[in-house]
Amino acid sequence: xxxxxxxxxxxxxxxxxxxxASIPPEGAELDPMFHREASARGAVAxxxxxxxxxxxxxxxxxxALALTAMLDGKAEDDFTTEGKPNLLKLKARVGFAVTRDxxxxxxxxxxxxx
Numbered sequence: 001x002x003x004x005x006x007x008x009x010x011x012x013x014x015x016x017x018x019x020x021a022s023i024p025p026e027g028a029e030l031d032p033m034f035h036r037e038a039s040a041r042g043a044v045a046x047x048x049x050x051x052x053x054x055x056x057x058x059x060x061x062x063x064a065l066a067l068t069a070m071l072d073g074k075a076e077d078d079f080t081t082e083g084k085p086n087l088l089k090l091k092a093r094v095g096f097a098v099t100r101d102x103x104x105x106x107x108x109x110x111x112x113x114x
Contacts (some may be wrong), residue, residue, distance in 0.1 A: 001035060002027045003043040006096065007056065013037050042097035063106050066093035071110070
């Protein structure tokens, strides 16, 4: 299965077995042992027939929209005990994996405006 980084930065994976992999934005074929960790790190699975890609601006806008809805909804489980967005809830809203750094950066920008 092929995976690609959702941003312009590659995703680096190191398993406890000592195996490593790098997932570039243009995508790479990964051994099945890396699939779970690649998904957990926000890599996007795709095949040769997948042509739709989200621009970084569209991605940020989708995350910001979902975070705004989470803030307006005031559901306790939308945020961690530290007050950060719950990545599982955020992923469910946007339909793709979001990294902690990505969520925190956009969340900080949104809450700074308020």
